Amino acid sequence: MAGKEGEGAEQSRSPDLLARLDTELGRIDEQLRALAAAKDRVQSLLDAVVTITREVELPAVLHRIVTTAMDLVGARYGALGVLDESGEYLKQFIVAGLSERERAALADVGFPRGLGVLGHLICHPEPLRVDSIPSHPASVGFPAGHPRMRTLLGVAISVRGEIYGDLYLSERRDGRPFDVHDENVVVALASAAGIAIENVRLLEQVRAGSEQFQRLLLPTLPDMRPFGAAAVYRPAAEPHHVGGDWYDAVLLPDGAVAVVIGDVVGHDLHAAAAMASTRNMLRALLFALRTPPSAVLTQLDLTLEAITDSPVTTTSLARVEPAGSAWRLHWSTAGHVPPLLILPGSRAEYLFAEPGLPLNVNSAHHRPDHTRPLPRDTTVVFFTDGLIEHPDHPIDESLDDLAELATTHAALPLQDLVQALADNHPSDGHDDMAILALRTPR
Structure with missing residues (x-):
């Protein structure tokens, strides 16, 4: 009898035990799901940070901050307002998520200056979550044509301890209001965004200073009359610091004009310093x-070899000398691309000749001289290879494109001609470029 009673009690406890076990398993499963979701959020945040830091231009960084924040929390709309110098109003407003129709509806509406709920975040730079924008005490409504927005998540972005701007997100795609997890991940992103903005601003300062330094190393062309002369230098499109391209023109005591174009290998201060010393020696x-x-190039090569550790350098040195009633081009090259000759009424052609070895390779190597008559109103264009190099195009194709471009614009004033060549060059812009053109009088 007692055995049967014990067996019955055990059977009655079994359902309770199973129920508790199911509950515990459910709790563990929920925790595992939460951990997996947290891991995904962290990984998404890390991916977003990497994406932002890859940008090297400030407008691209600001736009990327907005779009990555939208992706992190599944927001339909996003914006970043940059504060003005007073820190009280917005001077720039970067928007993402608007359709073409929504943009068209707001075409005549200026960007927000920081009033209403946006202004509340400016005055109180703490994370802000709003479930109903129209019900917020600071709300002043939306302008005509503005898409309907109900929810808002706002986070301030600081750079070097000062508020730079505010990141605004609106309308989760799943229709739910923003929660504390959304807030935490956007706050973390805003911290990384402040560092990315500061890095790009520093890079822009370095880039601007480097470009100014590079231009200071290049000469101002002297009065070359009776010849016309024009030159242009363009830094690389990529964020290199400084380059080694240079040009020069000198009126010589014997009545000739010396023209130089050159390119020191490298994109750093060493290349720029080598360029400056080489130009001055020459x-x-x-x-x-x-x-x-x-x-002259042979003596320059010997001098560089004896007293410098300069990198390999290509250059062309030419003299434009009187020859009867016209002139003669007398030149020699050290591994440089050939100059381009534009005769009146003719297609531009290259002065192909034995190029010789670059400087700092073998100073004992002989470099030949070349000559070519220059009739009146003839243009000679010297340039560096940054004008024509493109990894996807054969060099011959780029040379042909440049010759066609020069032919098309041959009648332009000389400064306009070199600008046209620099603006429409066939290269990919990965390298800096220099152009110097000389035109004989009519």
Whole structure:
């Protein structure tokens, strides 16, 4: 009898035990799901941070911050308002998520200046979650044509301890209001965004300073009359610091004009310093020597080899000399691309000739001289390879494109011609470029 009673009690406890076990398993499953979701959020945040830090231009960084924040929390709309110098109003407003029709409806509406709920975040730079924008005490309504927005998540972005702007997100795609998890992940993103903005601003300062430094190293062309002369330098499109391209033109005591174009290998301060020292040495040699261009380049090579550790350098040195009633081009090259000749009424052609070895390779190597008559109203264009190099195009194709471009714009004033070549060059812009053109009088 007692055995049967014990067996019955055990059977009655079994359902309770199973129920508790199911509950516990459910709780564990819920915790595992929460952990998996947290892991996904962290991974998404890390991916977003990496995406932001890859940008190297400030407008691209600001737009990327908005779109990555939208992706992190599944928001339909996003914006970033940049504060003005007073820190009280918005001077810039970057928007993402608007359809073409929504943009068209707001075409005549200026961007927000920081009133209403947006202004509340400016005055109180703490994370802000709003489930009903129209019901918020600071709400002043939306302008005509503005899409309907109900929810808002706002987070301030600080750069070097000062508020730079505010990140605004509206309308989760699932229709739910923003929650504390959304707030936490956007706050973390805003922290990384502040660092990314600061890095890009520093990069822009370095880039601007480097470009100014590069331009200061290049000469201002002297009065070349009776010749016309024009030059242009363009830094690389990529965020290199400084480059080694240079040009120069010198009126010589014997009545000739010396023209130089060159390119020191590298994109750093060492290349820029080598460019400056090479240009100055060459200037001194041009005034000291009354020899053909090949001999001047040979002496320059020997000097560089003896007293510098300069990188490999390509260059072309030319003299434009009187020849009866016209002129003669007398030139020699050290591994440089050929100059481009534009005769009146003719297609531009290259002055292909034995290029010789670059400087700092073998100073004993002989470099030949070349000559070509220059009739009146003839243009000679010297340039560096940054004008034509493109990884997806053969060099011959790029040279043909440049010759066609020069032919098309040959009648332009000389400064306009070099600008047209620099603006429409066939290269991919990965390298800096220099152009110097000389035109004989009519």
